[in-house]
Amino acid sequence: MSSWLQTAVERAADVSDGLALKRQASLELLCDAKWPTRKTEAWKYVPINVWERAELSGATNDTVSAPVIDGLDSLDVVFVNGQLQSVAAESIEGLTLISLSDAGAQAADLFGTIKPDRHLFGLVNDVLATEGVVIDVAAGAEIEKPIRIVNLLGEGAEAHTRVLVRLGAGAKATVIEHYSGNSLSRNTGFAEYQVGEKAQLEHYRFALQTGEAMSIGGCHVELAEHSELNSTLVGFGSALSRIDVDVTHAGSHAFAKMNAIYLLDGKELFDLHSTIEHAVPNGTTEENVRGIVADNSRAVFNGRIHIHRDAQKTLAELNNRNLLLSDRAEINTKPELEIYADDVRCAHGATVAEIDQKALYYMQSRGVSRAQAQVMLNFGFINELVDQMPNEALAEWLRPQLRERFASMEVK
Amino acid sequence: MTEQIDKALQREYEAGFVSDIESDTFEPGLNEDIIRRISSMKQEPEWMLEWRLKAFRNWLEMEEPDWAHVDYPKIDFQAISYYSAPKSMKDKPKSLDEVDPELLKTYEKLGIPLHEQMMLAGVAVDAVFDSVSVVTTFREKLEEAGVIFMPISEAVHKHPELVQKYLGSVVPQKDNYYAALNCAVFTDGSFVYIPKGTKCPMELSTYFRINEQNTGQFERTLIIADEGSYVSYLEGCTAPQRDENQLHAAVVELVAMDDAEIKYSTVQNWYPGDEEGRGGIYNFVTKRGLCHTNAKISWTQVETGSAVTWKYPSCVLKGDNSVGEFYSVALTRGCQQADTGTKMIHLGKNTRSTIISKGISAGRSNNSYRGLVRMNSSAKGARNFTQCDSLLIGDQCGAHTFPYVESRNPSAIVEHEATTSKVSDDQMFLCQQRGLDPEKAVSMIVNGFCKEVFKELPMEFAVEAGKLLEISLEGSVG
Numbered sequence: 001m002s003s004w005l006q007t008a009v010e011r012a013a014d015v016s017d018g019l020a021l022k023r024q025a026s027l028e029l030l031c032d033a034k035w036p037t038r039k040t041e042a043w044k045y046v047p048i049n050v051w052e053r054a055e056l057s058g059a060t061n062d063t064v065s066a067p068v069i070d071g072l073d074s075l076d077v078v079f080v081n082g083q084l085q086s087v088a089a090e091s092i093e094g095l096t097l098i099s100l101s102d103a104g105a106q107a108a109d110l111f112g113t114i115k116p117d118r119h120l121f122g123l124v125n126d127v128l129a130t131e132g133v134v135i136d137v138a139a140g141a142e143i144e145k146p147i148r149i150v151n152l153l154g155e156g157a158e159a160h161t162r163v164l165v166r167l168g169a170g171a172k173a174t175v176i177e178h179y180s181g182n183s184l185s186r187n188t189g190f191a192e193y194q195v196g197e198k199a200q201l202e203h204y205r206f207a208l209q210t211g212e213a214m215s216i217g218g219c220h221v222e223l224a225e226h227s228e229l230n231s232t233l234v235g236f237g238s239a240l241s242r243i244d245v246d247v248t249h250a251g252s253h254a255f256a257k258m259n260a261i262y263l264l265d266g267k268e269l270f271d272l273h274s275t276i277e278h279a280v281p282n283g284t285t286e287e288n289v290r291g292i293v294a295d296n297s298r299a300v301f302n303g304r305i306h307i308h309r310d311a312q313k314t315l316a317e318l319n320n321r322n323l324l325l326s327d328r329a330e331i332n333t334k335p336e337l338e339i340y341a342d343d344v345r346c347a348h349g350a351t352v353a354e355i356d357q358k359a360l361y362y363m364q365s366r367g368v369s370r371a372q373a374q375v376m377l378n379f380g381f382i383n384e385l386v387d388q389m390p391n392e393a394l395a396e397w398l399r400p401q402l403r404e405r406f407a408s409m410e411v412k
Numbered sequence: 413m414t415e416q417i418d419k420a421l422q423r424e425y426e427a428g429f430v431s432d433i434e435s436d437t438f439e440p441g442l443n444e445d446i447i448r449r450i451s452s453m454k455q456e457p458e459w460m461l462e463w464r465l466k467a468f469r470n471w472l473e474m475e476e477p478d479w480a481h482v483d484y485p486k487i488d489f490q491a492i493s494y495y496s497a498p499k500s501m502k503d504k505p506k507s508l509d510e511v512d513p514e515l516l517k518t519y520e521k522l523g524i525p526l527h528e529q530m531m532l533a534g535v536a537v538d539a540v541f542d543s544v545s546v547v548t549t550f551r552e553k554l555e556e557a558g559v560i561f562m563p564i565s566e567a568v569h570k571h572p573e574l575v576q577k578y579l580g581s582v583v584p585q586k587d588n589y590y591a592a593l594n595c596a597v598f599t600d601g602s603f604v605y606i607p608k609g610t611k612c613p614m615e616l617s618t619y620f621r622i623n624e625q626n627t628g629q630f631e632r633t634l635i636i637a638d639e640g641s642y643v644s645y646l647e648g649c650t651a652p653q654r655d656e657n658q659l660h661a662a663v664v665e666l667v668a669m670d671d672a673e674i675k676y677s678t679v680q681n682w683y684p685g686d687e688e689g690r691g692g693i694y695n696f697v698t699k700r701g702l703c704h705t706n707a708k709i710s711w712t713q714v715e716t717g718s719a720v721t722w723k724y725p726s727c728v729l730k731g732d733n734s735v736g737e738f739y740s741v742a743l744t745r746g747c748q749q750a751d752t753g754t755k756m757i758h759l760g761k762n763t764r765s766t767i768i769s770k771g772i773s774a775g776r777s778n779n780s781y782r783g784l785v786r787m788n789s790s791a792k793g794a795r796n797f798t799q800c801d802s803l804l805i806g807d808q809c810g811a812h813t814f815p816y817v818e819s820r821n822p823s824a825i826v827e828h829e830a831t832t833s834k835v836s837d838d839q840m841f842l843c844q845q846r847g848l849d850p851e852k853a854v855s856m857i858v859n860g861f862c863k864e865v866f867k868e869l870p871m872e873f874a875v876e877a878g879k880l881l882e883i884s885l886e887g888s889v890g
Contacts, residue, residue, distance in 0.1 A: 324824075328789070330818070339811045340810040342805070344833075348830050
C-alpha cells in the first residue's frame with residue numbers, strides 16, 4: 001500500500017457513518033490488492049506516482065455556485081471540494097434524491113462494490129468516500145428535468161464522492177456528471193447506475209478538470225432487459241485524469257450507445273478505459289471514441305468488449321479515431337475484443353493520423369487562414385459526436401468551449 | 413453435424429509416432445554445470461560459454477511473463493533435459509547414405525522431401541532432429557553463390573566473427589524470459605549469411621522436430637542478409653505425440669541490411685495435445701527482424717499446432733523506407749490456446765508495415781491476436797495497416813483481439829480494424845445448394861478467409877498449408 005493511501009485510510013478510519021461496515025470490508029480487499037506500477041497492464045501509461053507524491057494543502061470550504069448552463073433547467077446536486085453543498089429542493093413525483101448521510105445505515109446495502117479486481121481505485125473510493133448521493137427514479141416515472149451532479153474542486157482539495165442512480169422499470173431520466181477545477185487537487189468520483197427493465201438512461205460525464213487537477217473515477221452501468229443507455233463522455237485531460245467506464249449487459253436485448261471525446265493540450269494526460277460486458281444474448285453496443293491530442297499531451301484509450309459464452313446474437317462495434325497534432329504528443333490506443341460466443345457480429349477499429357493536409361490546402365485555397373482551417377477541421381471531427389447528444393442545451397453549452405480549446409491547440 | 417464434429421475431434425495426430433533411435437541425453441536439470449556441459453559437447457569457444465552463462469544469470473533474475481491470454485500449469489524448468497542428440501551422430505554422416513535410416517524414415521513419414529524429391533523441389537534442407545543438425549544438403553551449390561547455410565553450432569567455429577557480431581543483436585539476452593533461457597541453453601539451429609548483392613539461388617528450409625521425451629527444444633536461428641541481397645527461408649515444425657508437455661523456446665533473429673529482403677515462412681504443426689488438453693507442445697518463441705534502410709522483412713506463418721502458443725514475430729523498422737510485413741493464419745481446435753501476433757516498431761522515416769492476421773477457433777480452443785504498432789517520434793510519414801479477422805466455429809471456443817497502437821508522430825498514419833464472425837449460414841447455404849457437402853463448403857470458406865495469407869507463402873508451402881487446414885477442419889461444421 002502506498003504511503004498516500006496509508007494516511008488517507010487512517011483519516012477515513014475515524015469516520016463512523018452508515019457505510020462503516022462496508023468500508024471495513026473494502027479496506028481488507030484493498031490491503032490485499034497489489035498497488036499498480038508502470039508494469040501493471042491497466043496503468044501502463046499513467047504515472048501513478050504523480051498522484052501519490054502531490055502534497056495537498058487542504059481546501060477551504062467556500063461556498064461556490066455551480067456553473068450555469070443556459071437553457072438546461074436542471075436539478076442540481078452540488079459537491080464542493082468533496083463536501084455536499086446542496087441538493088435540489090424541488091420535489092418531483094417519482095424522484096428521490098438522498099444524501100449519503102441521510103441514507104444512514106441502509107446506505108451500506110445500497111452501494112455496491114466497484115469491481116475491485118478491475119479497478120483498484122473503485123476500492124479506494126469505497127474506503128474513502130464519505131459524501132455521496134442516492135438518486136432513485138420510481139418505476140414508470142419519466143423525469144423531464146435533467147439531474148446534474150456537480151463536483152467543483154478547488155486548490156488543495158482531496159475529494160472522494162460516490163453516486164448511485166437507480167432507474168425503476170420503464171423509468172426515464174437524464175443524469176449529468178459534471179466535474180470541474182483546474183488547480184492542484186485529488187479526487188476519485190465513482191458513479192453506479194442500475195438501469196431497470198425497459199428503462200432509459202441518458203447519461204453525460206463531463207470531466208472538464210484541467211491543469212494541475214488529478215482525478216481518477218469511473219461510471220459503472222448495469223443494464224437490465226430491454227433497457228437503453230445513451231452516454232456521452234467529454235474529457236479535457238489534466239495532470240492525471242483517468243476514467244473507467246464499465247457497462248454490463250445483465251439483461252438481454254439491452255442497447256448501449258456510448259460516445260466519448262477527449263481533447264488534450266499542453267502536458268495533459270487523459271486515460272479512458274471502457275469495458276463492455278455482454279453477459280446475456282441479444283445485446284447491442286455502439287461505441288464511438290474520438291480524440292485530438294496536441295502539444296505535449298498524452299491520450300490513452302483502452303476499449304474492451306467481452307462477449308461471454310451465452311451472449312449469442314450480440315452486436316458490438318467500437319471505433320476509436322484520433323488526430324495527433326504535434327510530434328511531442330502521444331496516443332496509445334488498444335481496442336480489445338474477447339469473444340466466447342460464435343453467433344455474434346463484432347468489430348473494432350482504431351486510427352491515428354494527422355489533419356488531412358489536402359483538406360487544409362483546399363480550405364486555404366478558398367481564402368480561409370491556416371489557423372482557422374485547422375480549428376474548423378478539428379471542430380468538424382469532434383462535432384459529429386456533439387451533434388449526436390440528445391440534449392441540445394448541453395451541446396450548445398459545449399460547443400464554444402470546444403472551439404476555445406481548438407483555438408489554443410496549435411498544429412506543430 | 414455432431415457426429416462429424418466428434419469424428420473430427422477424435423482424429424489422431426498424424427505425425428504422432430516415436431522414432432526408435434538411441435539418444436545421448438542429459439539428465440533433467442538446469443544449472444551452470446549443465447550449460448558448461450552443453451558448451452563443451454559443442455566444443456564451443458570461451459566467448460560463447462561466457463555469453464551463455466551471462467544469459468543464464470540474467471534469466472535467474474527474470475520473472476515468467478503472465479500477461480498472455482493463455483493458461484497452463486507452471487513449468488518446472490528443473491524437470492527438463494536440456495540436451496539430446498541422436499547417438500549415431502557421433503561420427504557425423506558425410507552424405508545422405510550415411511544417415512540413420514530410422515531418421516530418414518521419420519522424415520519420410522512427415523513427408524519431407526529429403527531425398528530425390530528434394531532435388532525436384534529444389535529445396536535445401538537443414539534438418540534439425542532434436543538438437544543436432546543431421547544433414548545439410550545442397551551446401552555446395554549454395555557455397556558457389558557465396559551463401560553460408562549451416563548449423564549455428566558449426567558457424568560458431570567457422571564464422572565466429574559473424575556470429576559474435578550478430579548473435580543477440582536483434583533479440584537481446586534480456587529481451588524476455590524465454591529468450592534469456594534460450595540464450596543460455598540453445599543447442600542448435602540454422603545460420604544463414606547472404607553476401608552483398610546476392611539473390612539466394614534456392615529457398616532455404618529447416619525442419620524442426622522434437623523427438624526425445626521430456627527434452628526441450630531450444631533452437632536458435634540467425635539470418636543475415638547483407639546489402640542488396642534476397643533470401644526466402646522456410647521453417648516447418650512438427651513433433652511426435654507425447655503425454656507430457658514439452659517446452660519449445662526458440663529464438664529467431666533476422667538482420668536485413670540496406671536494400672536487402674528476407675522472407676521468412678513458417679508452417680507450425682507441433683503436437684497440440686489430445687482433446688482433453690493433455691500433452692502437447694508449449695511453444696514460446698521470440699522472432700524478430702531488424703530492417704536497415706530500404707530493407708524488407710516479411711513474416712508469413714501458418715499455425716495449426718502446439719497446446720500453448722506464445723509467439724510474436726516482429727519487425728524493427730530502423731532504416732528509412734524499410735518495410736515490415738506480417739501475414740498469419742492461426743487455427744486452434746481441441747483445447748489449444750494461441751496468443752500470437754506481431755510487433756511493428758517504426759523508427760525510420762517513411763517506414764511501412766502491413767499486418768494481416770486470420771484467426772480460426774474451433775472446439776474449446778482460445779485464439780488471441782496480440783499486436784503492437786509503435787510509431788516513434790522519428791517515424792515521419794510512416795504508415796501501418798492492420799487487419800485482424802476471426803472466425804468462430806462452434807460455440808465453445810473463443811476469439812480475442814488485443815492490439816496496441818502507440819503513436820508519437822503526427823504524420824504517421826495507423827489504421828487498425830478487426831472483425832469477428834462465424835461461418836455465415838448464407839455462404840454455407842449457397843455452397844450446399846451448388847452441390848458441395850458441408851465439410852467441403854466449410855473448407856472452401858475457410859480457405860477463402862485465409863487466401864490473403866496463403867498467397868504470401870511459397871508455392872510448396874501454400875499447398876501444404878491449405879491441406880493442413882483442410883485436415884484440421886475436417887467436419888468441424890455441418
